Structure formats: C-alpha cells, structure tokens
Amino acid sequence: MNMLSRRAALKAGILIAGQLMIVPKGLYAAVNASASGKEGKSVVVIGAGMAGLAASRRLSRKGYDVIVVEGRDRPGGRVWTDHSLGTPVDLGAAWIHGDSSQNPLMKMVHQYGLSTQATDWEETWLFDIGYGEIEDDTYEEIQRKAESILEGIYDRQQDAGNRRSMADALVPIFKNLSGDPIVKRGIRWWLASQIETEYASDFGDLSFKHWDMDEQYSGDDVVVHGGYSQIIDRMADGLNIKYGHVVNKISQSADGVMIVTDQGVIQCDRAVVTLPLGVLKQGRVKFEPGLTDEKITSIGRLGMGTMNKIALRFAKPFWPEDAYRFGLFNSSTENLIEYFPMTPYSGEPVIVGLTRGRHARSLETVKKEDVVQQALTDLKFMFGSSVPNSAVESVVTSWYSDEFSRGAYSHVAPGASFTDYRTLAKPFGERIFFAGEATHATYPGTVHGAYLSGERAANEIAGLQSANMGADEAKEDSR
Ligand SMILES: Cc1cc2nc3c(=O)[nH]c(=O)nc-3n(C[C@H](O)[C@H](O)[C@H](O)COP(=O)(O)OP(=O)(O)OC[C@H]3O[C@@H](n4cnc5c(N)ncnc54)[C@H](O)[C@@H]3O)c2cc1C
Structure with missing residues (x-):
C-alpha cells in the first residue's frame, strides 16, 4: 500500500488543481507495485471508531496490510x-x-x-415541577399506566402502515390523558425517556411499525x-492509524481503490468504509463511481x-x-x-x-x-x-455539528425499515465494503453493533479473497 503526498500525487499527474484526475492505467499499476508485496491484500479502513478498529484488527490478524485513515486526532469516534x-x-x-x-x-x-x-x-429519583419529589405509589401508578400505553403500541405495530410515526400513535393518547396532572406529566416523561431519549430522537422521527424491533443482549x-475509551485504546494499539487524515473521495476501478484525503492519496486493493450515517447523508465524501440508487435511498430513508x-x-x-x-x-x-x-x-x-x-x-x-x-x-x-x-x-457536546459524526446514532425513521440497514451493509462493487452501526440490522445504534459490523466486513473481504484464490486455483487446475 502506498501513500502519496499531495505534492507527489500532483507530480505524478494524479491530482491537478486539487482534483483527482482519471489515473492512467500504467501509472496506477506503478503506484500499486510499490505496495506491501502482499498481492491483493492491501486494505484501507476509513474511520477509527469501533467498527473500523474491529475490521482492522481482524484483517491484520488474517495477514492483510491495513492502514486506518481517521479524520480526528483520536480513535473511538462516537466512543469518547x-x-x-x-x-x-x-x-x-x-x-x-x-x-x-x-x-x-x-x-x-x-x-x-x-x-x-x-x-x-430502580434508583431513579423523580421530581415534578409543581409538586416536588414523587412518592413511590405515584411513580408506580405512572409506570403502570405508561406501560399499558406501550402494550397498546406493541399490539398495533404489526398492522401499522410503514409511514406512521410514534407521534401519530402517541399524540392522540397524550391528548386524551385525564386525571391527576402530576401523573399525566409523569406518563409523558416516562414515555419520552423510554422512547425519545433511548433513540436520541423525537416521537415524530421514529417509525411506529419498527420502533423497538432491534434486538438486545x-x-x-x-x-x-x-x-469506555479504555477498550478503544487497547484495540487501537499496534494498528497503523493515520490521524488527522480527512477522506474526501473514494474511487474504485477494476485495478483498485484510491482514497483521496486532505493529506494525500492512498491506493489499495480494497476499502472498508465506516463513515457514520450522518456523514453519508451529507454526501461530502464523494464516491466514484457514485453509490447505487438503492444505497442512496436507504441512506436518505434511515434516521x-x-x-x-x-x-x-x-x-x-x-x-x-x-x-x-x-x-x-x-x-x-x-x-x-x-x-x-x-x-x-x-x-x-x-x-x-x-x-x-x-x-x-x-x-x-x-x-x-x-x-x-x-x-x-x-x-x-x-x-x-x-x-x-x-x-x-x-x-x-455538539455531536450534530461535528463534521465526523453529524449526529449520535441511527434509527428506523417513518418510511424506512430494517432492510435499509442491510442495504447499507452491502459491498459496493468488488472492492468497497461497508461497516458501522448503521450497517447492522440486528443491533443498530450501538457500540456492539458497530463492532460486529466491522468483523462482518473483514470476513467479507477475507471470504472474497479465498473465493478468488479458489477460482484461480480451479483455473490453474483446468489448464
Ligand atoms: C452521545 C452518544 C451516546 C451514545 N450512547 C451509547 C451507549 O450508551 N451505548 C451504545 O452501545 N451506543 C451508544 N452510542 C452509539 C455508539 O457510540 C455508536 O453506535 C458507535 O460508537 C458507532 O461506531 P462506528 O464505528 O459505527 O462509528 P464512529 O464511532 O462514528 O466511527 C466512524 C469514524 O469515522 C471517522 N470519520 C468520519 N468522517 C470521516 C472522514 N471524512 N475522513 C476520515 N474519517 C472520518 C470519525 O471520526 C469516526 O472516528 C452513543 C452515541 C452518542 C453520540
């Protein structure tokens, strides 16, 4: 794998006035020739968050030559x-x-x-703005009533239309709440805590049909x-991580992948993209050729x-x-x-x-x-x-303004479904693989989901490699 400085890339004619030009095939091969010597085994992992670290460790263990490219000056991404x-x-x-x-x-x-x-x-202390500390029996009443509202939600989810939001389901219920104002305020707090805080979103942004359908350990x-960063630091130990390298473009051709960063260009055989959903939504990192319509739709649909x-x-x-x-x-x-x-x-x-x-x-x-x-x-x-x-x-914190996260974690928005996570996870061509919490359909939005997605992407690359080797061997045998 080879890292070209911006200047060297310019000299080599790859970058002209800051733009990546179509790379002449011969030159491309020349760049590749100075790679690690492990034929077909150079991988750039974009992002040193949990998904990127998990992918890099697994690939390194399998004998790949891995460089991690990270925009921040620290590993961990949304673990900090x-x-x-x-x-x-x-x-x-x-x-x-x-x-x-x-x-x-x-x-x-x-x-x-x-x-x-x-x-x-259980050791939650609750207070009411007009009343003060909430007594146990009031809290029990609140919890009982709020849980029965949730039961009603679960009962209706299966038959619900895909475009409905949790607000569509809950606002009428909130309007019809009667009785003690403290209990009413408590029910709303309880549901906002269970649903909105849990999913880092408002009721209106969450799919009614798919809410709480992800799995848990x-x-x-x-x-x-x-x-938490103690886990990250140990995982990052020994990996080749280039901090402060912001990826602007990912170009794929039959010969390899070119990662254009603000510090230079890296050429490799394959790439693992762990950019957060918020960053993908923004579209600031360009893909060449552009991502499939299917992927673009899923990126837009998920929240x-x-x-x-x-x-x-x-x-x-x-x-x-x-x-x-x-x-x-x-x-x-x-x-x-x-x-x-x-x-x-x-x-x-x-x-x-x-x-x-x-x-x-x-x-x-x-x-x-x-x-x-x-x-x-x-x-x-x-x-x-x-x-x-x-x-x-x-x-x-400002996770939404943060250019490297653009939010906290993904959820199924009205109109989306868990299939969108699977679409995001699909490899793009033979050389670009995707990982990150928003590519895990079972445990999205979590650190363990990110970890598992990184391992999955590494296995996909290794699987492809061994399938290719198998095909090559078969070709050899048939000669
Ligand atoms: C406030 C908050 C609370 C949370 N609470 C929990 C919790 O309690 N439990 C839980 O399981 N999960 C929680 N999560 C979610 C969890 O943190 C994420 O799901 C998980 O860390 C995502 O890991 P990742 O590797 O997919 O993405 P990230 O950690 O975001 O990694 C992606 C990496 O890519 C880098 N990057 C982005 N753009 C570029 C670029 N252009 N060039 C180079 N590098 C780039 C980023 O800097 C980042 O390091 C929380 C998240 C937040 C923000």
Whole structure:
C-alpha cells in the first residue's frame, strides 16, 4: 500500500488543481507495485471508531496490510472518554447494553482486565415541577399506566402502515390523558425517556411499525470504570492509524481503490468504509463511481438521531449519592434532560445531562453558559437552594455539528425499515465494503453493533479473497 503526498500525487499527474484526475492505467499499476508485496491484500479502513478498529484488527490478524485513515486526532469516534473535568466522563457512548457473555464487548472487558458497574435503573429519583419529589405509589401508578400505553403500541405495530410515526400513535393518547396532572406529566416523561431519549430522537422521527424491533443482549446495562475509551485504546494499539487524515473521495476501478484525503492519496486493493450515517447523508465524501440508487435511498430513508451531553462538575454532591438517575416532570417534554450522577460509579461530584433529538440539536446553537444554566435550573427545581449558581467546570457536546459524526446514532425513521440497514451493509462493487452501526440490522445504534459490523466486513473481504484464490486455483487446475 502506498501513500502519496499531495505534492507527489500532483507530480505524478494524479491530482491537478486539487482534483483527482482519471489515473492512467500504467501509472496506477506503478503506484500499486510499490505496495506491501502482499498481492491483493492491501486494505484501507476509513474511520477509527469501533467498527473500523474491529475490521482492522481482524484483517491484520488474517495477514492483510491495513492502514486506518481517521479524520480526528483520536480513535473511538462516537466512543469518547473525556478527562477535562478531572475524572473520566463518557461524552459519547456510556453503556455496554447487556453484560451477558454473548456481548463481544464484555469479552474484551474481561480480556483487558477492566471492570464494569451496572446502572441500577430502580434508583431513579423523580421530581415534578409543581409538586416536588414523587412518592413511590405515584411513580408506580405512572409506570403502570405508561406501560399499558406501550402494550397498546406493541399490539398495533404489526398492522401499522410503514409511514406512521410514534407521534401519530402517541399524540392522540397524550391528548386524551385525564386525571391527576402530576401523573399525566409523569406518563409523558416516562414515555419520552423510554422512547425519545433511548433513540436520541423525537416521537415524530421514529417509525411506529419498527420502533423497538432491534434486538438486545440479556443482562444489565453497564458502565466501564475509568471510561469506555479504555477498550478503544487497547484495540487501537499496534494498528497503523493515520490521524488527522480527512477522506474526501473514494474511487474504485477494476485495478483498485484510491482514497483521496486532505493529506494525500492512498491506493489499495480494497476499502472498508465506516463513515457514520450522518456523514453519508451529507454526501461530502464523494464516491466514484457514485453509490447505487438503492444505497442512496436507504441512506436518505434511515434516521440519524442526536444526543448531546452536558457534564457538570460541582465542588461537592448536593444529591443522594446512591442515585443513578434524576428526572423532572414538566408541562412539556420538549426540553427534557435526564440526569446521571457519576457518584455511584466514581464517587466524583459530576452530573451528566442527556438531551435528545430537536432539543439536543437546538442546544448546539446556544452559548455553552446558557446550556449549563438550563441544566442548573432543572437541578434547582429538584434540589433547591443546595444547588450552586454555577458549576465548577462543564463540558457540552455538539455531536450534530461535528463534521465526523453529524449526529449520535441511527434509527428506523417513518418510511424506512430494517432492510435499509442491510442495504447499507452491502459491498459496493468488488472492492468497497461497508461497516458501522448503521450497517447492522440486528443491533443498530450501538457500540456492539458497530463492532460486529466491522468483523462482518473483514470476513467479507477475507471470504472474497479465498473465493478468488479458489477460482484461480480451479483455473490453474483446468489448464
Ligand atoms: C452521545 C452518544 C451516546 C451514545 N450512547 C451509547 C451507549 O450508551 N451505548 C451504545 O452501545 N451506543 C451508544 N452510542 C452509539 C455508539 O457510540 C455508536 O453506535 C458507535 O460508537 C458507532 O461506531 P462506528 O464505528 O459505527 O462509528 P464512529 O464511532 O462514528 O466511527 C466512524 C469514524 O469515522 C471517522 N470519520 C468520519 N468522517 C470521516 C472522514 N471524512 N475522513 C476520515 N474519517 C472520518 C470519525 O471520526 C469516526 O472516528 C452513543 C452515541 C452518542 C453520540
């Protein structure tokens, strides 16, 4: 595999005025000749997130010559443990969903000697804007009623039209809610938490027919002590990763694949594309020839949700230290933030607020101090005057504006289906393979889905190679 600097590419006539020109065949072959010497075995993996790392490790183990090209200056993509608050805080994915031994991430947790802690969802403290702390029997009533609404949803999903959204199903139900205003606000909070926060989207953006049809591993939702990035760092160890290389174009021909980055051009036999759905939707990375209509349609149809996190460090906890989550019922769930104190995991006086969908995106257009104030106002409703007027330190994410993610994770939008994930996963020609959470139809939107998709793409390449070798051997035999 060979990496050409922009200058060398220009000299070689490949780049003219920043444009990739049609590469003369002879020259193309010359570039290829300086490759690793492993005939047909050079692979560029685009993206050093979980999918890219999983693919690269598997391909390297199978003897491929792999370069990972990553736009950021760190591995992990949407897995990102930040240390700026003086303690590890996961600003991307935080949970391993399902800590059973089937979950491949748990195998790595054990292999790397890491420890995890289950989130005790029962230890959720709830408050109402007008009433204060919610008593157990009120919460039980809320939960019972909200669960029966969900049962009704599940019953009607199979026969539902493909274009209907969760809002179509829920808005009439919300309008007809009667009785105690606290219970009504609680039901709406409960459903927004279960449906909207979970899928990083608004009711209107989620398919009614396909909502919650993805599968889950059994076991608890667990947090990695010390941060999720520890898994990433160990996976990245030993791989050839080119950080700060932004891919602009991926060109495929009968002879190979050319990856055009802002740092130069790389030529290889095959490529694994793990660009997030949000980045693919934007269309900034060009494919040559262009992607199939089928793929373009699926990219357009699937939804990309946004989740943002507001991490606040305080001088000391003002909350019950064994609580795992706080929620505030309000007249509207529009600006709902769910709060996760870090005290049960690390003992540190840090709270992380989770926002989703439209609200999460809107916060990216607001000054950081104002976002922090929104969170502090909520916390004051819950914990009164013990809440200070400012946080000692804070971090607020912008996953939607982030040019390397353009959102948090995918979901099935109205009009889409799980088939769209399978379409995204299909190889493009013989040389370009796709991985990433939005290519896994069973576990989309998750870190373990991303991991499995990377392994699948690596297996596809290896399978093709051995099929080709088999065909070549058969040709030899028939001579
Ligand atoms: C706030 C938040 C909370 C989440 N919570 C959870 C959770 O608790 N549990 C869970 O399982 N999942 C969670 N997720 C989802 C999970 O993080 C993702 O599904 C998973 O990490 C995706 O991995 P990936 O490899 O498919 O994509 P990514 O991690 O996005 O990797 C793609 C890589 O490609 C790089 N890239 C993009 N464009 C270019 C370019 N032009 N050139 C070069 N490189 C480029 C990116 O920088 C990135 O490193 C969360 C996500 C977010 C954002």
